[in-house]
Amino acid sequence: MFELATPWALLALPLPLLAARLLPPSGAEGATLGVPERIGAALIAGAGGGTGRSRAALHRALPWLVWALFVVALSGPRLLEPVPALRVSGRDLAIALDLSGSMVRDDFRLDGQPVTRLEAVTTVGADFARRRAGDRVALIVFGSEAYYAAPFTFDTEAVAQRIEEAVIGISGRATNISDALGLALKRMEGSDAETRVVILLSDGSSNAGATNPRGVARLAAEMGVRVHTIALGPKDLATAEEGERGVVDAATLQAISDLSGGESFRVRTTEDLVAVTEALDRLEATDSDGLAAEVFRELWVWPATLGALLALGMAWREGQA
Numbered sequence: 390m391f392e393l394a395t396p397w398a399l400l401a402l403p404l405p406l407l408a409a410r411l412l413p414p415s416g417a418e419g420a421t422l423g424v425p426e427r428i429g430a431a432l433i434a435g436a437g438g439g440t441g442r443s444r445a446a447l448h449r450a451l452p453w454l455v456w457a458l459f460v461v462a463l464s465g466p467r468l469l470e471p472v473p474a475l476r477v478s479g480r481d482l483a484i485a486l487d488l489s490g491s492m493v494r495d496d497f498r499l500d501g502q503p504v505t506r507l508e509a510v511t512t513v514g515a516d517f518a519r520r521r522a523g524d525r526v527a528l529i530v531f532g533s534e535a536y537y538a539a540p541f542t543f544d545t546e547a548v549a550q551r552i553e554e555a556v557i558g559i560s561g562r563a564t565n566i567s568d569a570l571g572l573a574l575k576r577m578e579g580s581d582a583e584t585r586v587v588i589l590l591s592d593g594s595s596n597a598g599a600t601n602p603r604g605v606a607r608l609a610a611e612m613g614v615r616v617h618t619i620a621l622g623p624k625d626l627a628t629a630e631e632g633e634r635g636v637v638d639a640a641t642l643q644a645i646s647d648l649s650g651g652e653s654f655r656v657r658t659t660e661d662l663v664a665v666t667e668a669l670d671r672l673e674a675t676d677s678d679g680l681a682a683e684v685f686r687e688l689w690v691w692p693a694t695l696g697a698l699l700a701l702g703m704a705w706r707e708g709q710a
Contacts, residue, residue, distance in 0.1 A: 394465025394685075401460050405453065451703055458696030466688040479583035480673065481541055482521060483573040484548070485529040486510065487591040487621070488555055490562035494592075496623055499659050506592055506621060507557055509659045514590075515549040517666040524673075527576065528552060531569035533561025533597050541576065565597035570605045570616065570645070577614055585614045586673055589645065592621040594638035602641055606648035616649040617672070618642035619665055621656045 393399075488507070497509040504512075518526055526548045528539040539551045566589070573587045587609070609616050625639035639655060646653035652672060654665040 390469045392467060392469065394467055396464055398460060398464040401463070402457060405456055451699060455696045455699045455703070458692040458699070462689040462691075462693035462696065464689075466692070468686045468688060470684060470686050480524045481527070481577055481580050481582040481585045482524045482673065483527045483529055483541075483577065483587045484514065484518065484552070485531060485535075485569040485573055485587060485589045486514065486538075486552065486555060487532070487564060487566075487569075488530045488557050488560050489532045489564040489592070490557065491564075491592050491622075492557050494622075497659050504659075507555065509662060510590065510621065511553050511555055513659065513662045513666055515552045517669070518545050518549040518552055520666075520670060521545050521548075525582065527573075529569050529572055530555060530560050531565050531572075532558065533563040533565055535565055535569040535572045536560060537572065537576070541580075561597070563597035564591060564594060566591055566602045566641070566645075567600035567605050568597075570602065570609065571600065574605070574609055574612060574614060578612065584673075585612070586651075587614060587616045587649075588619070588669065589616055589642070590619040590621055591642060592637050594636070594641070603644050603648060606645040609649040614649060615651040616645050617651040617669060618646045618653045619656055619662075620653065621662070623657050625655075 492507040492510070493505050495503050495505045497504050497506055499509055499512060518528075522545055523543075524545070525541040525543055526539075526545050527537060527541040528548050528551050529535055530538045538555070539548045542548065570587060570589060577585045577587075606616060620637045620639035620642045622637040624636045639653075643653040645651075652668075654661075654668065656662045656665055
């Protein structure tokens with residue numbers, strides 16, 4: 390739909406006409422040139438031709454046209470156009486990412502090359518976040534401590550970039566699963582979202598924090614928050630040799646998901662990690678209708694540009710005369 394942002398600006402259109410009528414005429418006198426009678430008659434005859442009259446009329450009309458174009462541009466012509474609605478799922482989804490020291494182990498492969506656990510997680514995790522259009526997504530990173538790297542937002546691209554920028558050790562090198570889950574629940578406590586979900590990824594055993602992860606999982610269940618857990622790493626406590634480092638406590642992560650009504654996933658390879666993100670897409674689908682939206686497409690630039698070009702042309706012609 391076409392409309393004007395400031396239609397009252399059109400009241401300025403007759404201002405030059407009013408100025409010509411009301412202001413006193415200029416007192417300047419033009420110079421005269423004496424020419425022979427025959428030449429003068431020829432000049433008068435030429436000026437009286439149709440072409441001469443048309444050019445004179447055009448020169449008189451150009452300043453009025455330039456003024457009219459600038460006034461129309463000032464009135465702000467624009468089109469109101471519908472845009473595709475953002476699909477809103479009504480879900481708050483917090484991604485809790487383990488950045489403990491064990492994430493530096495290079496026991497994963499990506500595109501045929503050995504990579505650290507963190508590189509595999511950030512590559513796949515960022516792609517997962519970008520696919521969450523319609524969710525309000527937050528990022529929590531944790532090691533010895535837990536903190537929000539990105540608050541809840543519909544800007545999934547910003548969250549994906551924060552995942553890609555994740556650095557090991559920024560939150561300490563231990564593994565504090567309880568605080569990470571507790572921080573997510575604290576921010577979700579006042580949320581009015583229909584669905585609240587935490588995706589908790591860890592490659593170690595909870596060895597920091599004063600709270601038992603299972604106790605926090607029971608609190609999540611009471612709040613109606615589902616926790617999906619991802620146990621990352623080739624080995625876990627049940628299969629590793631005694632004292633072996635860099636193994637994941639898959640049993641605890643399984644218990645967290647069971648207590649909260651979520652799902653638990655075991656990831657040993659990058660392919661497993663990709664499959665998990667696809668499974669989570671199916672579990673927490675984002676296919677729901679959002680609110681219709683409309684935006685303005687501004688058109689003032691076209692009359693303004695044409696007016697400016699005509700004004701420059703008039704100035705150049707005057708300079709050539």
